[in-house]
Amino acid sequence: MKRVVVVGAGLGGLSAACHLAGAGHQVTVVERHAHPGGRAGRLTRDGFSFDTGPTVLTMPDLVAEAFHAVGAEMDEHVRLRPLDPAYRANFADGSTIHVRHGREAMAAEIREQCGPGDEEAFHRFCAWLERLYQLEMPKFIARNYDHPWDLARPIQPAIALLKLRALGKLANAVKRYFRDERLQRLFSFQAMYAGLAPQEALAIFAVITYMDSVAGVYFPDGGIAAVPHAMAAAAEKAGVEFRYNAPVRQVLHDSDVRGVQLVDGETIEADAVVVNADLPGAYDLLPKLTLPRPLRSPEFSPSALVWHVGVRGLPPDDVAHHNIHFAAEWESSFRSLLRDGRMMPDPSVLVSVPSRTDPSLAPPGDSTLYVLEPVPNLAAGKVDWSRERDASRERLAARLETWGYPTDVVAEELVDPHDWARQGMGAGTPFSMSHRFFQSGPFRPSNLDRRVRGLVFVGTGTVPGVGVPMVLVSGKLAAERVNAL
Structure with a gap:
């Protein structure tokens, strides 16, 4: 048995904590916020509840695997419903195709x-x-x-x-x-x-x-944020200690991990530390170490402009939980975004209506909308967000009205790349480093830093990569690293 501190209660950290506890280790999770979830957070405003991170959940067997690691059944903690259709795809010619379950x-x-x-x-x-x-x-x-x-x-x-x-x-x-x-x-x-x-x-x-x-695509009762809350509850029942409102100042080490020091000065000793902070920002907790080569000039994924909107009224009956509005332009829009670092002139937009599946996420008769447009990240982008922010919000509002969604706004929150950066996400993108060939598999930043025995990473920036399924797998891989120490 090893004493393990997991820094961060995001999905990757929670997966690691479950698999570590299942292997018999003494696990403490320290989280700077007052609740679990990390990127998969929840925003509540004026009776509306918004998922602030991922909205598409696939491969529920990987979620169930984390619960099984601590001897729990997923269905006893959170209920996942298959979405049918998974998407309603709308095209510029007016046609529609439903992605059926x-x-x-x-x-x-x-x-x-x-x-x-x-x-x-x-x-x-x-x-x-x-x-x-x-x-x-x-x-x-x-x-x-x-x-x-x-x-x-x-x-x-x-x-x-x-x-x-x-x-x-x-x-x-x-x-x-x-x-x-x-x-x-x-x-x-x-x-x-x-x-x-x-x-x-x-x-x-x-x-x-x-x-x-x-x-297939699934949705939990209570929104995506219900998943990390359920995982934390199962892990805690299995003996994992959770310390909330406990930001970490640094990971203590020489050639071996010694533990972590919290911002309030408290030290927690450990034989291994699993860091769930976003790479390369995780090295802010490791001031004695220089960035490893793969993190010195990484290529980041595009970012996302996300508009959380609580509106009066319900959408038309044909609106699904997830709705993709494909633009007429395709390859030229990708060139603008990925090569030129500019806004897509004709963007494809995702509009999710989670209250369609779970009405408790909005007041009776109202709707919760999640609107996402791909935008350049801060490293490669050439967008002046001091000017573009309000203009983009107005364009999204006009598109929603054109597409038939209710637009009588009661509550809202607009998230641009600078907001993602303030949350500690490199280059202002929630999608971490891109998966070009030399940033994938063995070329992606390792979940080990071999300069410090017992230092392990978990999350989107390390193997296997981006997305809820990959992050859950990363937690299991991190636990395997600790087991092998």
Whole structure:
């Protein structure tokens, strides 16, 4: 048994705490806020409740795995409902395609909207995605790397990846299956979660499409923030100690971890420290260490302008929980965002209406909206947010009205890249470093800093990467590192 301090009660830190406690360690979680959640937080205002971080939850089995680690059942702590449709995709030509829950239902939707040729292609596409996921998850995603050549050790999975044409471009891979351009967009936009355009992302990232559009999207009663609260409750019941309102000043170490010092001066001794702060900012807690090479000039993902809106009234009946409004422009918009560092001239926008699924998130007869537009990060962007902030809010409001959403605003919160930066997120993006090839797998910043024995990292900035499923896996990988000390 080791004494382990986990710094930060985000989803990665909570996953690590559950897996560490399940392995028999003495675990203390220190969190600067008054509650768990980290990036998956909650904002309550005038009777409206908003999820301030991720809004799309996939792969519930990974959530359940963290509960199982501490001998708990997920369903006893939080209820996840499958969303059907997972998305309502709206296109510039006025057409709509629903991403249905379950393969047969989605195949029927494609047959109706796109024809039998693309329906047949969907079944082949799902079979390819399934093979890709079954290969990638155990062999390349849910594993710790010590050297770059671990990618090809053992060699058989790497050969299988090549045979699946997974190192080509994602956009091209999707085009091989579907003739309808709408489906090409619908099954490749997920590359944006990895900070890349579909035209530049490798086909290996089709596993995100599998998680998102094939395995299904879920929503917890009480919103996404209910998940970290439930995980913390299960971990605490299993013996994990939680210290809230306890910001950390620094991690204490020489060649070995000694513990952490809180801002109030208290010292907590430990044999290992798992840091859930966002990389590279986590090194602010390690003033004796210089940044490792992968963190000295990282390439960050685009950021997001997020508008949390509480409005009077309900949306039309055809509005789903998640609604994607695809713009007419596609490749040129990505060039503006990713190459030129400018606002998309014709952006695609996500509008989520969580109160559609859980009416308790808004007063009776009202609605909670979450509106997201991709925008440049602060490192590569050329946007003057002192001018753009209010103008963007007005443009989003006009779009909501055009699309038929209620717009009588009662409560609101607008989050731009500077707000993300104030929360400690590098380059003002909640999506961390992009997943270009040399920032993925063994090339992504390690969850170990070998200069200090017992120092481990967890979260979006380390392996395996960005997204709720990946962060939950990162907690398990961090626990494996501690177990091996």
